[in-house]
Amino acid sequence: MIAKFLKSREAILLAAVIALILLVETRFAGFAAPSNLAGVFNDTSILIILALGQMAVILTKCIDLSLASNLALTGMVVAMINATAPGVPVIALIALAIGMGVVMGMFNGILVWKLDIPPIVVTLGTLTIYRGVIFLISDGAWINAHEMSGGFKAFPRAEFLGLPVLSWIALLIVGLFVVLIGRTGLGRAFYAVGGNPHAAVYTGISVGFTRFMAFTIAGGLAGLCGYLWVSRYAVAYVDVAGGFELDVVAACVIGGISIAGGIGTVGGAVLGALFLGVIKNALPVAGISPFWQLAISGAAIIIAVAFNARGERSKGRVILKSAEHAQ
């Protein structure tokens, strides 16, 4: 069991994250201190939540590029509601954010399911549509910190047992995903649909519906993140989380979730997001020239992916060999 874990991609990634943290510690003392690591985790929470949603979608051989736009639109809507009607309780706004996200996810899902349009095209379209709607409803104006109510901004920052609520929400979602992916029929259907869609049909799984559910779940999580993002940074504008969809896909890919579908774990997605989160938080304090930072981020992604690609290939060979032996 332990030997198997040590060989797994998660173990290697975990080692890489720890090595990275220690490396940064040599350049900037205090980075590996528990309080700072808690801060890094908190900062990465939104990426973790979105990476899990994206993972569900990628497992079914699809991709959702509209997550960041979905996040930005829900964030803008809840911020505008809060600015005009500060009396609306935060819990209602969170419910609304999740609801809006779910609807936008379902829209993607329906197009993929019923019209059979390739997911990359659908979500590339909705990426721009959702972003455009933000401009239409806000007229390009910002919602600023002083227009948001105190409770709206305080919720993700509130401390509970030493960690901010934002971190607890991420941990809760991780827990739910472990159950969803490992212990429910839908979770197993994600793997079946992505691993071999044709075989999945013969086992009685509706490929289209499973994909629809994956998009819906990812959308709901993006909606939740919309509120979290806007309240954490206390500002909402058209370009919120611009380009974040690529970070989310990168986190999944680094975490060993195969773009071809059917391969990946919750632990991988979380570690992939943490790996990016550590890099993002380390670069500002490591005293590295900003001109190198982009190159370093990019190189880290390519190295991780190259590593994963190798891992996947050798695993394939092993399966074939064991199949030969069995015969």
Add this chain to the structure above:
Amino acid sequence: MKTLTKLAAGLSLGAALLGSTAAMAQDDDVRIALVVKSLGNGFFEAANRGAEEAAEEIGNVEIIYTGPTDTTAEGQIEVINSLIAQQVDAIAVSANDPDALVPALKKAMQRGITVISWDSGVAPEGREMHLSPSSHELIGQTIIKLAADELPEGGDVAVLSATSTSTNQNIWIEEMNKVMDQYPDINVVATVYGDDLADKSYREAQGLMQTYPDLDAIIAPTSVGIVAAAQAVADAGKIGEVNVTGLGLPSEMAGAVESGASKSFAIWNPVDLGYATTYLAYNLATDQAEAEPGAEVGMGRMGSATLDDNNEAAMSEPFKYDASNIDEFKSVF
């Protein structure tokens, strides 16, 4: 066909002559049209207030505040054509497009109308002069002065910029560095780049406070960066220790000034801009000054504008906003 074009040309020439004589026949009020990017924008409403203030000071000036309802060049061309028909004395335009307006404005100049651009410029052939709200030198000097004014004993400051390739921010930082010898006790310890993304700017600001525990101020000459840095300072519980300053909009910075994360910041003052524009338009329209390189044109209480080789001038250093005036301006722009 050829005769038809000739006829049309002759007619328009005739109309032009008629137009200019008609303009001379107007009563002696100087009518200055302030053409803005779009109506209903707080920034331009404030500029109009400044223009009215200047009109009152001068006396015989009538301000026509106008513009399209949405920020399009076509809308502005329509407005300019109707102003030409009304034979105003001067048009001062903040352009939605530097080139698209040129033909309409050229037509206005041929009719003897004084044309200047302000805030957002028009290509040189479409105007007599352009008034920028500020210049690179003045902005660079202002951002370090804002930080230094709060640090009489000196201290460490860091710059949080947009992207490492943003031309404007790089020039401003360069201009800031040129005047650093005036502030011997101020050390610029780092320049970091938040890429004009709220989350990256926030993280960079956090990183600055961790790397330099004695940091006294963060200068962010970008509106996304300054808001994110103020939020990072507030979240780190360092209000009062680290002052966030730079360039931002009053509506976006009101919360940061209120919480004390930012003691002051700067941006152009639209009231002054409208005021100065009106004086320039008046002085050029009444031939009290000529728009040519090197000329000095009066701007009332704002001093005078010196035109450069492109007939462009800068009004003043950015205006400082702090707790004393933020409430007045936060609803303006």
